[in-house]
Each structure stands twice: as structure tokens, then as C-alpha cells.
Amino acid sequence: MESVTVHPTMPNTDDKLHIAMFPWLAFGHMIPYLELAKLIAGKGHKISFISTPRNIDRLPSLPPNLSTRITFVKLPLPENPNLPEGAEATSDLPEDEVAHLKTAFDSLDEPITQFLKSSNPDWLLFDFAPYWLPEIARNLGIPTAFFSIFIASSFTYLGTTSPEAPPDDRKLPEDYTVSPKWVPFPSTVALRLFEVLRLYKRITGDETNVSDLYRFMGSARGCDVIAMRSCEEFEPEWLSLVQVIHGKSVLPIGLLSTTANDDDDKDTWPSIKEWLDRQRKNTVVYVAFGTEAMPCQEEVTEIALGLEKSGLPFFWVLKTKQGTDAVKLPEGFEERNEGRGVVCRGWAPQLKILAHDSVGVFLSHSGWSSVVEALTFGRPLVLLPMSNDQGLNARLFGEKKVGYELPRDDGDGSFTSEAVAESLRMVIEKEEGRAYRDKVKELKHLVGDRKRQNLYVDKFLDYLTTHQRRRSI
Template structure:
């Protein structure tokens, strides 16, 4: 591990600086929010040890030069697993039904992580849901832990309680997960649709070889010393307060982590994209993207494409698909028929820049929290098409708050039609009944886009960690 010194230009308004280890799950939708928080913490003069596998670390965005001495990337090779293809170190490297093998390999990092923590002795560990075994290691070493959730407090609340003061979770049937949990004391629609539960069945139940995601979450929530959430009181105070009751421990929001502005010169594609956007009317363009890992299947791609066509609206679609025989195809003649009115981009696109453009009127999204933070930073409304994981729960909350309209689907199989796609987009972007979504998104723009306000959450979080660390050191003297 390289030596780390505090950069002389870093703010140093507090005498005590922390050394914090971070251990995110092996998904870029987790690693990137962890890295964003790491940069904010390092920007205040604290040291970070960011732990992941070699290939994942090599694929992360480069650090700003002023933080390079404060953030050390710790590369722990993933133990060999016969069920994992060579080079598969992140969920994006695998089909969804093979991610369980990655979790099994990840659990094998138990020993090297113990060795690293023993030698480095960080003041705190911020860790993700997957290494549910970490609190026991940390406790044996006398290191306090914080579960840093990149998911909303509402999603964590749905996972269930660990406090003996709250009645235990007795859900067993898929239908039990489609209604409001009994421990939520206020009206809420945050629950899964039946098709979402059926798709996530193995994640909920697990098997003899692999701990379920539900078990990992509950044991993580039970074992950590405090819970840190990528959220803020202004957005979901009632859910943050409920989390404290459910787990009987402190819950600290760390802010929304709004995206960092990008340099206009960093992407060679941007000038041509901007030229196309400049030629569209204000608030007329449908921007379509489903994050780094959510990939619609062939039937879904067909209905989305035909729905965009039927809407009559200009669109910019970032379409990521699998390679080879599993690759999905657009309807025959689709791109030719929509030439000029629509763009299909099959590579990475500068999402932040696109969302800032005045021509964009709605974002058709998978409901991933990072993407929603980005779009609300610029005050744009959403049409929501959740794909997997926590996205369905997110969509219910966003629907309650009128920042996104969830596209209607069949309850049992999740199917939808091109007519519904077209009607939903037109409603949110131009019709009277979509006005509530347009206005609410603009109303939240000052909250999501206020970097100073969100930065105060990080300050309060670090103050809390510092006080606890200082008190612990005094007791040990």
C-alpha cells in the first residue's frame, strides 16, 4: 500500500483527520456512488482506502489531481471460481442469472480483507450490503462500521426490521411482497409488483450455496454500528426516521451526491449530439437510457421502439445490448423511418450534458437512483420503466412524489405495449395531466442541484464519525 500524505492545498478546518476504508459491492452502480462520496470526503482532507478488485479499479474514472494523494486504491484479486468467465469482476461482465457466482467469489475475499484491515487499522469502514460478514471482522479488530447504502431509505425500510422492538418480518409468499409492510406506519405504495417479485425470487430466497440478497441486507443492517444513506431529509424524512426505529441505531443521510459537471471537451461525440439537440424544439426530446447494466429484452426493445415512433416526438436513445447471438434488434426499418427525428446511440453517451440541454423534455428511465438524481438536478420529469433490483421500489416512491410517471404494465409478466409507451411519453411531456410531473421536477431542481446544501450533509456525517472516533480513542488511553 502506498504511503499517503495530506495535500497542502486541502481544507484543514478540523485538527483530526480520519482514515476511512470503503468496500463497495462489485457493480459500477455501487462503486461510482462510493467513489463520489470518497472524493467529497477526501476533499475535506481525510484519507480513503478504496477497496475493490484490480480490473474494476482500472475501469473507474481518474481521480482529480488534488485528491490523488488522499485516495488509495487497494486492489484485492478475486479468488478463482470455475463458474466465472476470465476477467469477470463486476456484475456488468455477467448475465444477470450468473451474478450469484460473483457473490460467492466475493465472499472469498473475507481473508484478504481481514489482513488488510489488520495492517492498515482505519478509523472507520464504510461497506455495502454484500459483505454481510464484515461487521464481525471489524468488531474483532475494534474498528467501527457504517453501512453506506446507495439505495433510498424507503428501499431499505422494505427489507425488514432487525430491532427486537419491532415485530419480525413474516413474509413468505411472493404476494406478501406486493403490499405495504406492516412495520410502515404511514400510507405508502412502496412495494413490488408481482412480476418483479417473481423475477427476484432467487435473490430473496437464496440457495444452499449462496446467501440471499435479503439475508445479506438484514445481516448488514443488524451488524453495522450506523447506517449512512445516499439521501436527504428534504426528500424522504419519514423513511429516514423509520429506519432508525426499525434497526435501533443512528441513520445519517450523506446527501444526494449530485453529479460533477463535465468538461465540454472531454467527449468527442458531444459536438454532433449538441448540434442535433440544438435543432429540436424546447422541451420536446425524449431521452431514453437504462443505466450501465439494465438491458431490455427483445420484446421490450421492440415495444419501446414502436412506442417512440408512435409518439411522434423526437428522441435520443442510448441503447446498450448484449453481443453475439443474444443481441436484441430494432424493428426492421425503424432507424430509416425515423431518420432525423430520432437518434439511436449504441455506445456511451454524455448523459449529464444531454440532460442539461433545453430541448430535453422527459427522461425514459429504469428508475435507478443515480440516474434520477442526475435528471432532477436539471429539473426534468421522468417516465419510469423499472427493470430489476430496487428499481421497482424506487418507481413507486417517485410516483408518490410526482417526479415520475410509471409506465403501466401487466402485473404478472411485466409486459407493456407500444401504445402505452407513446401515451405515457406524450402525457408527461405535453398534456395537462402531465403538468404535475413537469412542475414537481422543476420544484425539486433547487434541492437536487444545490451542491452547497448537499455538501453540508457530508460535513455533518464526518463530524459524527470524528466525534465517535475521538471519544473511542480517549476511552482507550
């Protein structure tokens, strides 16, 4: 195990911090943590990035100038008979087996305690899952920040910890389909019934695992400060509300636009670019659902037929389960759409695709990282949330006209190919879609303004440094 050792009796005197980071074992969490780590390391601070060996080996390579400031700390997962060999991230497992990964993750409490004792970082940034970690850090005299990769509106929906805020008395699935009573302004940010039912075991927990809400609230209650992947210009009312309902400082750290690594796509990009170059400007539908969201057979069929009915050129990054659970495209689909559409079954350089001026709309699962990338290049969205916080995101993005949510049945979440085709055509070319096209152009200047977003990281580090200086006195 690699580590950075800081002598516990030596106060930090040069205003350069040693920050430990411990994200949840999902790449949708690890990548934003790594982006923040790179920004902080670029300002001269030291980072200990803690995860499991296989996850660390799968992370994007670091820029050479940062490799000496970011140390990867590998903590092997304890053996768990319910986990397949090599399963160290949520993407390695079906969704109904992720609970076993959380159980194994909780067993890292002792190894991370030993690491924190030996390295004595100035700050520990941790994710929602290790609700037990703030107490360990407090006993070691290490201040903590709960760094949430969720936007403030979704964070607010999950619950409250301040005694001044209304208690969370939601019990039935239907209770989760309306805006919580601690939200004092009109909002559509709530789960739809089919989303609640899909997530209900994770909302309530069971005899083998505490609920995700329990983890969230324990982490929010135990931390010293809440850091959030958001900014004042995007959701100011929600950031203020998080501070009220949790009774502690909330620090936005900016949107953390992903930085591309040209080495990762040098083999795949030329042929993709050649195809995109042949398409007219603002006409291509780009379809991708992140690293983990996989549509089921019925959804794949309706998406495919909808793309075909739209008449629009498309580039579809299709990730499917392997073996007997593998989904199939409609018979003859690829042959009928040869030349007009591309189905990519491997990795694709999303940032470069979104940057290409032939792309006119992004059909996405509403994951925050993907939406930030779309906004960076001013691409309007059609939203098809799959799981986790994506439905909550989609409601806020719909309110703000960032994306149009694909119409679905509220009870089972089903949708039709006609809805896919009509939604795509509306956002990409019709007059009623102009509000979405105009809004993302407006937000492009906010999200793509690296200097403005960088100021959030500076303010965050100022807070951490000031707090650390007081601790050293």
C-alpha cells in the same frame, strides 16, 4: 496492492480521518461510493477505496487535487470456475450468473482482513453484500458504517433487525406485493408480482448462496451506524422509520449528484450537442437504462414502436447483449426515424445530455443515480423499472410525482407501444402531466443546491470524527 498504513498505537489527533470504503462489485454502487470519497477527500481526509483490479481501472479518473488523498486498494478476486475471465462486476455477467460473483466476493474476507489489520483505518464504510465484514472490523476495533446507496423507503421494505419492530414473516411471493406491516403510514412502496417473481431466488437464496435479504439484514444488524444516500427534505418519514426498525443511528449523507469529467466525453459530445441544438426546447425524449439494465427483445420492440408513435424527437442510448442474445430494432426503424431520432449504441455523456434545454422527458429504469441526475436539471421522468430496487424506487417517485410509471401487466410485466407513446406525450406536453413537470422544477432547487447537499457530508464527518475522538481517548 496499494495501501495507506496508519500505526495502530498512534491515535488520530488532527481530526482528519482515514476512511476505508468497500462497495459491492456493481458500478451502480461503486460510483456513488466514489462520489462520496471525492467529497470527503476534498475536506482533507484520507480514503482507501477497496475493490478488484479491473473495476478500479474502469472507474472515472480522479481530479488531480484529490489523487494524493484517495488510494485505490486492489484486491484480486480468487479464481472461480463459474466466472468468465475478467468478470469482476455485475455488468460483466448475465443476471442469472451474478450469484457466482457474490461467492467469489465472499472469498475476499481474508485479503480485506489483512488490509484492515495493516492500515487500521478510523472507519470502514461497507455495502450490503459483505454481511460478514462487521464482525471482522469489530474484532479489529474498527467502527463501521453500512453505507446504503438505496433510498430509505426501499431500505425499509427489505426488513427489520430491531427486536422492537414486527418480525418479517413474508413467505409467499404475494406477501411481497403489499406494504410491509412495519410501515405505519399508507404507502405503495412494494414490489409488483412480476418483479417479485423475477427476484425471488435472490429474495430466498439457495443452497449455493445466501439471499440478498440475508446480506442486507446481516449488514444492518452488524454495523455501528447506517449511512444513507438520501436527505431529510426528500423522504423524512422513511429516514425516521429506518432508525426505528433497526434501532440505531441513521445518517443521511445527501444525494451525491454525479460530477462530470469533461475528458471522458470530448470525442462524443460535439456531434450529440449539434443534434440536440437543432431540436426545440423541452421536446426531446432521452432514453437510457443505466450501466446494466438491458431490455429484452419484446421490450426493445415496444419501446421503439412507442417512440415512433409518439411523434417526438428522441435520443436513445441502447445497450444490448452481444452474440446470439443480441436484440434487434424493428425492421426499418432507424431509416424511418432518421433525423427525428438517434440510436446511440456506445457510451453517451448523460449529464450533458440532461443539461441540454431541448430535453423534455427522461425514460429511465428508476435507478437512483439516474433519477438524481434528472432532478439536478429539472427533467420529468417516465419510469420503466427493470430489476433490483428499481420497482420500489418507482413506487415512491410516483407517490411524490417525480416520475410517471409506465403502465404494465402486473403478472408478466409486459407493456405496449401505445402505453409508451401515451406516457411520453402525457408527461412532456399534456395538462395531466403538469404535476410531474412542476414537481421536478421544485426539486431541482433542492438536488442542485450543492451547498445544502454538502452540509449533509459535513454532518456525517462530524459524527465520524466525534466517534473517533472518543475511541482514541
